[in-house]
Amino acid sequence: MDIYLPIAEVSVNAPLLVALGALVGFISGLFGIGGGFLMTPVLVFLGIPPAVAVASMSNHVAASSMSSVISYSRRRSVDFRMGGVLAGGGVVGAVVGVEIFRWLRLIGQADLVVALAYLIFLGIIGGLMLWESLGAILRRRRNAPAPPRKDRRPPWLYGLPLKLRFPRSRLYISVIPPILLGAFVGVLSAIMGVGGGFILVPAMVYILRMPASVVVGTSLFQIIITTALTGVLQAGRNQTVDIVLAVLLLVGGVLGAQFGARASTRFRAEELRALLAFIVLMVGLRMGLGLFFTPHEPFVLMSGIGG
Amino acid sequence: MAAAHPPPALVPLQMGAAPAISAALTDATVRVSSDFRGDKIVLYGAVFDPQARPSDVVVIVRGPDQPVRIARKSKIAGLWINSRPVVFQGAPGFYIAASTRPLDDIARFATLRKLEAGVDHLAIHAPDEQRVETRYGIRDMVVSRLGADYFDWRSAVIRLKERAGLYDTSDHGVRFVDKGLFRAEIALPAEAPIGRYDVRILLFQNGQPVSEKDRSLTVEQVGLERALYLWAHQRPWSYGLAAMAFALAAGWGASSAFRRD
Numbered sequence: 399m400d401i402y403l404p405i406a407e408v409s410v411n412a413p414l415l416v417a418l419g420a421l422v423g424f425i426s427g428l429f430g431i432g433g434g435f436l437m438t439p440v441l442v443f444l445g446i447p448p449a450v451a452v453a454s455m456s457n458h459v460a461a462s463s464m465s466s467v468i469s470y471s472r473r474r475s476v477d478f479r480m481g482g483v484l485a486g487g488g489v490v491g492a493v494v495g496v497e498i499f500r501w502l503r504l505i506g507q508a509d510l511v512v513a514l515a516y517l518i519f520l521g522i523i524g525g526l527m528l529w530e531s532l533g534a535i536l537r538r539r540r541n542a543p544a545p546p547r548k549d550r551r552p553p554w555l556y557g558l559p560l561k562l563r564f565p566r567s568r569l570y571i572s573v574i575p576p577i578l579l580g581a582f583v584g585v586l587s588a589i590m591g592v593g594g595g596f597i598l599v600p601a602m603v604y605i606l607r608m609p610a611s612v613v614v615g616t617s618l619f620q621i622i623i624t625t626a627l628t629g630v631l632q633a634g635r636n637q638t639v640d641i642v643l644a645v646l647l648l649v650g651g652v653l654g655a656q657f658g659a660r661a662s663t664r665f666r667a668e669e670l671r672a673l674l675a676f677i678v679l680m681v682g683l684r685m686g687l688g689l690f691f692t693p694h695e696p697f698v699l700m701s702g703i704g705g
Numbered sequence: 706m707a708a709a710h711p712p713p714a715l716v717p718l719q720m721g722a723a724p725a726i727s728a729a730l731t732d733a734t735v736r737v738s739s740d741f742r743g744d745k746i747v748l749y750g751a752v753f754d755p756q757a758r759p760s761d762v763v764v765i766v767r768g769p770d771q772p773v774r775i776a777r778k779s780k781i782a783g784l785w786i787n788s789r790p791v792v793f794q795g796a797p798g799f800y801i802a803a804s805t806r807p808l809d810d811i812a813r814f815a816t817l818r819k820l821e822a823g824v825d826h827l828a829i830h831a832p833d834e835q836r837v838e839t840r841y842g843i844r845d846m847v848v849s850r851l852g853a854d855y856f857d858w859r860s861a862v863i864r865l866k867e868r869a870g871l872y873d874t875s876d877h878g879v880r881f882v883d884k885g886l887f888r889a890e891i892a893l894p895a896e897a898p899i900g901r902y903d904v905r906i907l908l909f910q911n912g913q914p915v916s917e918k919d920r921s922l923t924v925e926q927v928g929l930e931r932a933l934y935l936w937a938h939q940r941p942w943s944y945g946l947a948a949m950a951f952a953l954a955a956g957w958g959a960s961s962a963f964r965r966d
Contacts, residue, residue: 400895463956464960644952645955698776
């Protein structure tokens with residue numbers, strides 16, 4: 399059953415999109431990520447104009463994050479104060495990111511930057527995560543003890559001014575690193591059409607040293623704020639949000655996220671991380687390696703002017 | 706939607722010596738609703754020529770103009786990178802030339818070029834790349850910064866549009882179904898732009914256009930699609946806020962519905 403999308407002005411297969419939304423939603427709930435990094439490339443592959451895909455994704459990511467964050471907050475695993483500080487940076491980053499994206503489209507380099515961003519960020523994060531989780535799995539198989547955790551907190555994190563207490567994360571740190579982190583993720587979210595959870599989650603664990611129990615919920619909370627803003631900005635500035643597309647995706651997405659969040663309790667954490675790392679790595683390589691192959695067609699049409 | 710209606714009643718033959726052409730679309734409006742998957746435009750027409758000279762009919766359907774931005778990939782430091790985009794003006798968003806025979810057999814190059822008949826004869830150009838200068842002692846020459854590659858760029862625009870199903874040439878898309886009565890069928894893909902289309906019906910004899918009729922076709926969104934399209938473009942901020950509010954509410958709703966306690 400095909401359905402016509404009024405803003406994208408193309409016709410797509412509706413059940414396919416709902417199923418795609420459900421699958422990505424499931425992964426999103428399972429790993430506590432937005433899932434935008436998976437969905438955006440698939441939408442572009444299905445023939446939806448990239449600008450519309452990136453913008454409409456914000457609505458989908460906000461919806462599925464909302465659906466899972468509530469379950470996390472019931473378990474008291476959202477640090478709202480930390481999420482708010484991150485989102486403060488994220489808001490600035492998103493506004494800057496939307497403008498950067500407009501400028502990149504104008505000079506025709508949006509494709510390049512998007513592909514490179516996918517290759518670099520997904521490649522590095524996927525690679526590191528795969529290495530770390532495979533190590534953990536092997537150690538458990540051999541019954542080897544976990545390596546001593548290097549809990550030495552980086553001094554620069556504590557030397558900075560503007561310290562704030564984050565009781566739920568049991569932290570007393572400067573607000574500067576979380577704001578910068580939020581801003582960086584906000585820029586990426588506007589450019590790559592992602593929520594940014596795949597960067598935020600490891601950064602919160604390894605840089606901010608937040609307890610693992612609050613990381614996912616807090617990341618989702620900050621993603622809701624950033625993507626909600628990105629979605630409204632994209633609609634207002636570029637008129638590229640297709641609500642029919644977003645609804646199709648989020649119908650599947652919110653349901654999938656619920657099942658995913660439930661399924662996540664049945665797997666071991668390191669196995670989940672290894673699987674996620676594998677998916678992240680594959681998407682990054684798939685998006686980025688195209689840059690190295692000789693294209694069949696040397697010319698490429700750029701969609702719409704300005705918008 | 707475009708079922709085979711009976712051909713429109715013929716106008717009584719005018720008994721003048723000059724050949725004439727007449728045509729009508731079976732449906733002058735294409736409605737784009739949620740189940741739109743492309744459509745077929747059917748056109749019937751008649752050639753009035755008392756002397757019954759050999760005639761060719763060309764039907765050109767042209768959608769609203771849309772400037773085209775195109776870039777070329779080149780290898781820089783091992784990566785395939787887009788060049789600065791070039792904007793071509795005068796390119797229709799949809800274009801198809803249907804004829805009774807291949808266009809090159811019907812008329813000469815210069816004639817086709819003047820009529821913009823056929824994808825190779827579309828008057829598209831890149832004004833931003835042009836400048837007027839004196840060259841070889843000749844003043845006011847228009848040269849393109851793209852230089853000798855200009856034709857590669859231009860043919861790439863056509864090629865990519867053809868691949869997207871938006872430009873086409875249908876060499877036998879017009880057929881005589883009876884003496885003097887012809888029928889043309891033109892496929893409109895789902896990607897075709899919204900707007901007013903011009904349909905030109907040309908009668909050729911001896912390689913010259915001898916009669917012409919213009920018809921217009923409207924491709925418009927209807928119902929919910931139209932309402933959403935207008936809302937998104939006329940009041941983008943309220944649309945964006947509403948879309949986001951809906952998304953957040955849906956997420957909240959699903960979470961509450963699944964709550965087990």
